[in-house]
Amino acid sequence: MKKRHFLGAALSAAALPAAAGSTDAGRAPGPALLTLTGALARSNRGPFDPVRDQMMHKQKLSFEKAFSIDFGALLALPAVSIRPTLEYDGKPHALRGPLLLDVVALSGTRPREDGKLLLRAVDGYAVALPVAQARAQRFIVATHLDGKPMALGGLGPLWAMYDADRFGDMAARPVAERFGACPWALYHIEVAG
DSSP: OOHHHHHHHHHHHHHHHHHTTOTTTTOOSSOOSEEEEESOSOOSBOSOOTTTTHHHHHTTOOOSOBEEEOHHHHHHSOOEEEOOBOTTTSSBOOEEEOBHHHHHHTTTOOOOTTOEEEEEETTSOEEEEEHHHHHHTTOEEEOEETTEEOOBTTTBSOEEEOOGGGSHHHHTSOGGGSOTTOOBSEEEEEEEO
16 A cells, blocks of 8 residues: 555544544543543543553552543643742742642533542552642642653652642641642542532
């Protein structure tokens, strides 16, 4: 088969699922960095696949629908800058990213104020964050630390975070006790309510 015909056929075949209205329509154009599951208003990907979703499989997750978000979609949201003192060196650092609830809203979802968001990191660390706390403490999904994108293998590429120094009850605690609700290397959010 001629190269030109092969490329044309491949491009046409790739366009068919989107034209047919599959669950991949509206899928993030880049690789998904964050997957939302649970009580979602809409999805842009199909159900859990034990082959493609290996990390989720090893962490015993499963779902019928999900919403995938890539880095570009996160960067397109309005960014918030915070400057908390971090436990790793005891110094203030600039973190920037969209509000956590704005990220969840990409799926059309508005979680109940009495609901929870289960935040999960690549190492399996998980925390159930009340929606009311996420709103009150203005949690962000940090994409940048000190002006640079965060790398996988460090604290990123995504980090659920808030400015603990701005909340008296948290600022009064030792710095190592302020961030239990802040998983770094965040990759999954389950909306419960």
